Amino acid sequence: MSTTPKNLDELKKELLDKMPTKVARKRDKAIVPGAGDGGDIPVIQANVRTIPGILTQRGCTYAGCKGVVLGPTRDIVNLTHGPIGCGYYSWLTRRNQTDAGEDGDNYIPYCLSTDMTENDIVFGGEKKLRAAIQEAYDNFKPTSISVFATCPVGLIGDDIHAVTRQMQEELGITVFANSCEGYKGVSQSAGHHIANNQIFRHVIGTDDTPVEGKYKINLLGEYNIGGDAFEIERIFEKCGITLLATFSGNSTITQFRQAHHADLNTVMCHRSLNYVAEMMETKFGIPWMKVNFIGAEATAKSLRRIAAYFEDPELMARVEQVIAEEMPAVKAAAAEVRPRTTGKTAMLFVGGSRAHHYQELFREIGMETLAAGYEFAHRDDYEGRHVLPTIKVDADSRNIEELEIEPDPVRFNPRKTPEQMKALEDQGVRFKVYEGLIGEMKKEAMIIDDINQYETHRIIELMKPDIFCAGIKEKYIIQKMGVPLKQLHNYDMGGPYAGFVGAINWYHEIDRLVNTKVWSLITAPWNDNGPELEAAYVAG
Amino acid sequence: MALLRHTTPEIKERSALTINPAKTCQPIGAMYAALGVRGCMPHSHGSQGCCAYHRSTLTRHYKEPIVAGTSSFTEGSSVFGGQSNLLQAIENIFTLYEPNVIAVHTTCLSETIGDDLRQISRKAMDDGKVPDGKHIIYANTPSYVGTHVTGYANMVKGILKGFAKKTGAPNGKVNIIPGFCEPSDMAEIRRLCGLLGVEIVMVPDTDGVVNGPLTGTYEMFPNYGTTPEEVAAMGDATGSIGLGRWATAEAVNYLDAEFKVPGKILDLPIGLQATDRFVDALRKMVGVAVPTAVDFERGQVVDAISDYIQYLHGKKVALAGDPDQILPMVEMLLTLGMIPAYVVTGTGGKLFEERMNALLKDVPYPCKFKNGEQADMYLLHQWIKTESVDLLIGNTYLKYIARDEDIPLIRHGFPILDRMGHQYFPTVGYRGALRMIEKITGAIMDRMDRDCPETKFELQM
Structure with a gap:
């Protein structure tokens, strides 16, 4: 079903012609071609306001803060301050798994809300919030409580930070608030940033109890959807790498408190957690590098980079041994499905990293990505971090707090000397670098930021991919068109897809999706030509 | 080991904290009700997160496409009001997606800042943003009042306010307002009325909209749901029956107050007796005999x-x-x-x-x-x-x-x-x-x- 993509101008015309002029003009800047094989990387418009009424994929700041970043941590009580809906819709709806063991704390199955009613909106909700924190404490006796603001909270002027400060003192546990009202920023992304700030300010580095381990790292921007973090943990353990904290799949607040003991931060989802990586480097002297555990080759590459960083032949040898042990099964699985998947095509429109990372997995089974784009990314996720200084901070970004971080007077400890860092860089171990999506995609490929329903429909009609990757809102719209959709936020029912086991799972899943018989059943036999009346039944 | 491992039998009085709610907020009910009007695009006037959450939840519930627009408020719109966002949205939706109707509902955000939907939709008409023959209807659904059931009730009333009329010529039909129930339930209510030979107008009617077939073509607005013309005739009906007080009383009372269509509010016909009451009320409202086919099913x-x-x-x-x-x-x-x-x-x-x-x-x-x-x-x-x-x-x-x-x-x-x-x-x-x-x-x-x-x-x- 693969077709050659049309050229960019033709495609843009098809996508934008029907739109009101102003809308088309704005959308035009969000569509660029790939720049693979060292081509010039074009500027793409990203992280700008969603156009009202165009049926966006995006969610809100609250969703990014509570739902994505802080939601997966199991031993913190998350309390939504607002009318009932926001807490309700973010209740267990992301598939981040966690393992609390037999009797560990796990509040993930609980939805706590102040359930603000008209009275609270008119007279203020601070009193109710204070009482709700007390009641949460009385019922659960947690070690930490986090409060999340919804839209009306900011408008009516509840000082949630004053309330949490006071309750922290009264209860003697960690209590902090997130001003993540849904209208802030332009997408979930603002919520990630706010969560990064608050977890950095209130939790990270608050426990100096030493942590044992020879090669200590953190993993940032991995949410254990479908068990991804479990697989990565398995691989680290096999390699002898000590994982202090994952932000935030399968995580605990204690792990966050001790995360500053790590000697390296590895970043999976650059968009959602790069802020913590940066701040930890400034405050504690921990370098960070971009990794990717989506795709078997990418996993191997990331492991080698971590080993190279520690400059220990023993670790390097161990990593090579693990890769050698894991790869045969991966290769066998890829070889098994490849006859049925090679030459098929994909489109990925999702998130702030996954639309990039998952192209690896498709490549490993011979599938090409025709078009891709992010839902809430910034220009650096597309063009690479080197454009950061050139990104103009607009009004919507300006109202998201940037923390001023200083080196910690006691605990700042550069893990490597500048000379060591330079030597590593010279060997190809790069720090604070994310190359972005555009440079990795072919010149014929299309890149579209914040794609909307209309553009999605048109691009499928025009380029007829064999599979489309997006989220739940898009899923059944696209499947009605006879094109399978794999959810990349939530993975539908599947996973893990990270690491080596994940790659195998993915190959089989994609094989199933692009080769399932159901799409061939759409036409009923009686609509498939043929005579209305067979001769044998014609009345003589 | 347990999933809800922190729950104990010891009940401590709570006055401020809800844990694991047995309800959600108004707008999702409004979105669902609006899907039961043919050619209708629900629209959420608020932050885009509300719309994303409601669409996601309804999609997961039905495993079907659920589309709705959003005004995508920013901090600026929250301060200066959402009028310009809604006007833009109306223009964009009618241009790009070509629905017959846009059904706007509010959120806690737009209600807190006090946006006036009546005024904004009038302005949209005056500014020529609503193509000829197309409609904007609306309902106020503040998330901090009532629940998803209230939102459903408010939007159903909004639909009636938008379309129902009285010509003065009785049409002999019965208005059926189903409560917040499934498309399959609405279809069954229609079938039951059909067995009695009673002509009805049912609104909303999501049957066929949120349980459609896979055809290889995506129809954003399938040929299902109650048409505005059908709703228009509701002011001339013999009577109205609301099925479920919480979800339908607003609508039934509106038809009575506005058009003098007498109404009866019954339970959703779940179980033998509630169905009996429904059939009996229907029979009496139009004066028909209950056919033996219904007696058979009941038996x-x-x-x-x-x-x-x-x-x-x-x-x-x-x-x-x-x-x-x-x-x-x-x-x-x-x-x-x-x-x-x-x-x-x-x-x-x-x-x-x-x-x-x-x-x-x-x-x-x-x-x-x-x-x-x-x-x-x-x-x-x-x-x-x-x-x-x-x-x-x-x-x-x-x-x-x-x-x-x-x-x-x-x-x-x-x-x-x-x-x-x-x-x-x-x-x-x-x-x-x-x-x-x-x-x-x-x-x-x-x-x-x-x-x-x-x-x-x-x-x-």
Whole structure:
């Protein structure tokens, strides 16, 4: 079903012609071609306001803060301050798994809300919030409580930070608030940033109890959807790498408190957690590098980079041994499905990293990505971090707090000397670098930021991919068109897809999706030509 | 080891904190109701997160495309008002997606800042942003008042306000306002009315909209749902029947007040008696005889009850859901000899208490129920931990209690995120009653088969 993509101008015309002029003009800047094989990387418009009424994929700041970043941590009580809906819709709806063991704390199955009613909106909700924190404490006796603001909270002027400060003192546990009202920023992304700030300010580095381990790292921007973090943990353990904290799949607040003991931060989802990586480097002297555990080759590459960083032949040898042990099964699985998947095509429109990372997995089974784009990314996720200084901070970004971080007077400890860092860089171990999506995609490929329903429909009609990757809102719209959709936020029912086991799972899943018989059943036999009346039944 | 491992039977009075709610907010109900109008694009006037959450939840519930627009408020619009966002949205939606109707509902955000939908939609008309023959309707659905049921009720009234008229020429039809129920239920209500030969206008009608076929072509606006023309005729009807007080009283009363169409508000026809009342009311409203086909269906339900009640008698049930579903469900459980031991609904209203007390007055068991604030699944679970039950009925969120306490769960209500069936198979009417009895007996008997000692294991039941 693969077709050659049309050229960019033709495609843009098809996508934008029907739109009101102003809308088309704005959308035009969000569509660029790939720049693979060292081509010039074009500027793409990203992280700008969603156009009202165009049926966006995006969610809100609250969703990014509570739902994505802080939601997966199991031993913190998350309390939504607002009318009932926001807490309700973010209740267990992301598939981040966690393992609390037999009797560990796990509040993930609980939805706590102040359930603000008209009275609270008119007279203020601070009193109710204070009482709700007390009641949460009385019922659960947690070690930490986090409060999340919804839209009306900011408008009516509840000082949630004053309330949490006071309750922290009264209860003697960690209590902090997130001003993540849904209208802030332009997408979930603002919520990630706010969560990064608050977890950095209130939790990270608050426990100096030493942590044992020879090669200590953190993993940032991995949410254990479908068990991804479990697989990565398995691989680290096999390699002898000590994982202090994952932000935030399968995580605990204690792990966050001790995360500053790590000697390296590895970043999976650059968009959602790069802020913590940066701040930890400034405050504690921990370098960070971009990794990717989506795709078997990418996993191997990331492991080698971590080993190279520690400059220990023993670790390097161990990593090579693990890769050698894991790869045969991966290769066998890829070889098994490849006859049925090679030459098929994909489109990925999702998130702030996954639309990039998952192209690896498709490549490993011979599938090409025709078009891709992010839902809430910034220009650096597309063009690479080197454009950061050139990104103009607009009004919507300006109202998201940037923390001023200083080196910690006691605990700042550069893990490597500048000379060591330079030597590593010279060997190809790069720090604070994310190359972005555009440079990795072919010149014929299309890149579209914040794609909307209309553009999605048109691009499928025009380029007829064999599979489309997006989220739940898009899923059944696209499947009605006879094109399978794999959810990349939530993975539908599947996973893990990270690491080596994940790659195998993915190959089989994609094989199933692009080769399932159901799409061939759409036409009923009686609509498939043929005579209305067979001769044998014609009345003589 | 347990999923809800921090829940204990010790109940501490709560006045501010809701834990594991048995309700959600108004706008999702409004979005769902608007999908029951043909060619209608629901539109959420607020932050884009509301719309994303509602679409996601409805999509997961139906496994179907659910489209709706959003005004995508930013901090600026929250300060200066959302008019310009809504005007832009209206223009973009009519241009790009070409619906016949846009049904705008508000959110806590746009309500808190006080956006006036009447004024903004008038301005959209004046500015020529609404193409000829197309419509904007709206409803105020502040998330901090009532629940998803209230939002449904408000949007249904909004639909009527937008389209219903009175020409003065009676059309002999009956207006049916179904409560917040499934497309399959709406189809069954229509079929039942058809059996009686009663001509109806039913609004909303989501049958065919949120349970459509896979054809290889995506139709954003399928040829299902009530047309604006059909709604227009509702002012000339013989009478109106609302099925479920919480979801339909607003609409029924509006038709009465505005067009003098007399109305009757009944329970959702879940179970034998509630269906009986519906059929009887319908019969009397238009003066038709109930055909034997209906007697036959009804008789099958009575037959099934008599066949299986021995397995159900005295079994205790805990329910969470909406009042319109719970009240007739409780009545049905009592008919089956079962005990509705614990009931919670986050939807408020004094009437619930009165109705429950009336239903429970002869039940020789201290049943507990609570509605409104803090009437949540956490409380329900605490009650269960004190003394367990034989069966749970409610939405998917109950599965955590079901697993922890090893109690069978029948999924009913909204949302059902993990099973199929509700899109296609009704639980209203006599057919629906049979289906509920099948589910209940199945759940109880599966447990008997699983739990009884081998010596007591039986082939026939």
